Amino acid sequence: MSPTASASSPTVFARRAVFPFTAIVGQEEMKLALLLNVIDPKIGGVMIMGDRGTGKSTTIRALADLLPEIEVVADDPFNSHPSDSDLMSDEIKQRLEQGESLPLAKRKVQMVDLPLGATEDRVCGTIDIEKALAEGVKAFEPGLLAKANRGILYVDEVNLLDDHLVDVLLDSAASGWNTVEREGISIRHPARFVLVGSGNPEEGELRPQLLDRFGMHAEIRTVKDPALRVEIVEQRSTFDQEPALFLEKHEPQQVELQQRLVDAQTRLKTVAIDYDLRVKISQVCSELDVDGLRGDLVINRAAKALAAFEGRTEVTVDDIRRVVVLCLRHRLRKDPLESIDSGYKVEKVFGQVFGLAEDTSTQTNGAGQRIGMR
CATH class of the missing domain: 1.10.8.80 (Magnesium chelatase subunit I, C-Terminal domain)
Structure with missing residues (x-):
């Protein structure tokens, strides 16, 4: 499935219209860092620092929309890969070992927004102790890290997030797993995602120990060239007025870039x-x-x-x-x-x-x- 849809598929546009990645003007540092992390998530994520209103969120959403669909186990909350053991939950591994036939589905790459006020339980997930004790099962309510597995986790204003939560995110991003422990019960699940943080340096910096753990650091500035600013405004206005036509116009470039990313991951x-x-x-x-x-x-x-x-x-x-x-x-x-x-x-x-x-x-x-x- 192509990253955008043609004009003959109006239902797609009615559901969602995302500004195309290939139409974003400038900010080459940020775009390059994001593309390289998609090709190799082990780079360790991107920290994007820059002025307000410079297209950080728009670019990251555009990247998620650009990526091809992934194959997942249909009834698994962790987006488990059907054959790669490093990207599947322990439960799916057990079902495979028992010879069970797994239902498969295609799904768009998830881009999960982490809200500033999120608690650790919301991020990591929670264990229902009462149900575990009463029914003898590990009752786990997945969090945002589960949803972000094999996708992109975006933290806007990461420099305002609690240091402890940033530590949790970085640990999961580095290890590829999230572990939740409570009252002697331990549950873990895959959490392999591209971590993208953004912020405005005027609102404070991350501690050096945390900043060092982001693989790459892109700095973006407000465009000063008047002609380029006009081009950016016109692009956005055209998209807002006629999203279907705008997406159709950029579909060939989107498809080409998507294929380049797929080929690069293989190569x-x-x-x-x-x-x-x-x-x-x-x-x-x-x-x-x-x-x-x-x-x-x-x-x-x-x-x-x-x-x-x-x-x-x-x-x-x-x-x-x-x-x-x-x-x-x-x-x-x-x-x-x-x-x-x-x-x-x-x-x-x-x-x-x-x-x-x-x-x-x-x-x-x-x-x-x-x-x-x-």
């Missing part, structure tokens, strides 16, 4: 990165005094995902250049007296290590040229 396992490049990646992290090894891991994964997205099986220096700022800018130790932008520092050290000090064009421009959408 990812075959992508290799030369040993010398891996050494230089670690040298960049070392010279920037990045704590831990998350930076090294994420750059390697993001560069491979980018190569896969562009149809290649070998990572190039240019692939690394285009993801290195996204992967490292939020991992640098901040000196309150320093006025140098963290992205510029990363680019400068990258250029020195890779011998490209005179050829460090901005990462955003590089991303924009390669995505090939606008």
Whole structure:
């Protein structure tokens, strides 16, 4: 099924009309980071910081709508994969082992919005102790993490969310599982999702320990160019007035991008990165005094995902250049007296290590040229 529908399918538009991803103007950093995390969710999610009204929520909803349908076990609340044991609940595994024939269904990729006031029970799910004791069954009420399995979990204003809840989300995103324990009863289920957080830096920053655990960090700014602002306003106005025609116009690009993502996910396992490049990646992290090894891991994964997205099986220096700022800018130790932008520092050290000090064009421009959408 294509990500959008043709004009001959009015029922789809009556049910839902989502602004198409390929029609979004600018914000190349954010779009590239999101696409790479869809190709390889192990990158660890995206933190998007920027001004209000810059299209953060619109872009994330557009991405979820772009993705192809997934096959799930029809009667399972966790969107379990019918054959991949890493993406299925323990109950489904048991049913498979017993030789049961599972009912299958196709479902759109879920985008779950996490409200700021959500409790831990709402996020993780709850165990009905009374029912468990009375009937001898594990009565579990799934939470938002269950719904988000194999989908996208979006937290707007993540910098205002309780630190403990952010920790829970990051733990689940990293391990791919959510465990709920109460009164000696323990239930776990798969929770493999792309975690996307957004916020306005004026309203406060995340603690460095939490920020470091997001795979990538995209910064977006309000567009200053008047002509580009007019184009954005006109695009939105046209969509609001005639959503069916607007979606039909962009359907070919949507289908093409969707297929590129599917092909990239398949190709990812075959992508290799030369040993010398891996050494230089670690040298960049070392010279920037990045704590831990998350930076090294994420750059390697993001560069491979980018190569896969562009149809290649070998990572190039240019692939690394285009993801290195996204992967490292939020991992640098901040000196309150320093006025140098963290992205510029990363680019400068990258250029020195890779011998490209005179050829460090901005990462955003590089991303924009390669995505090939606008």
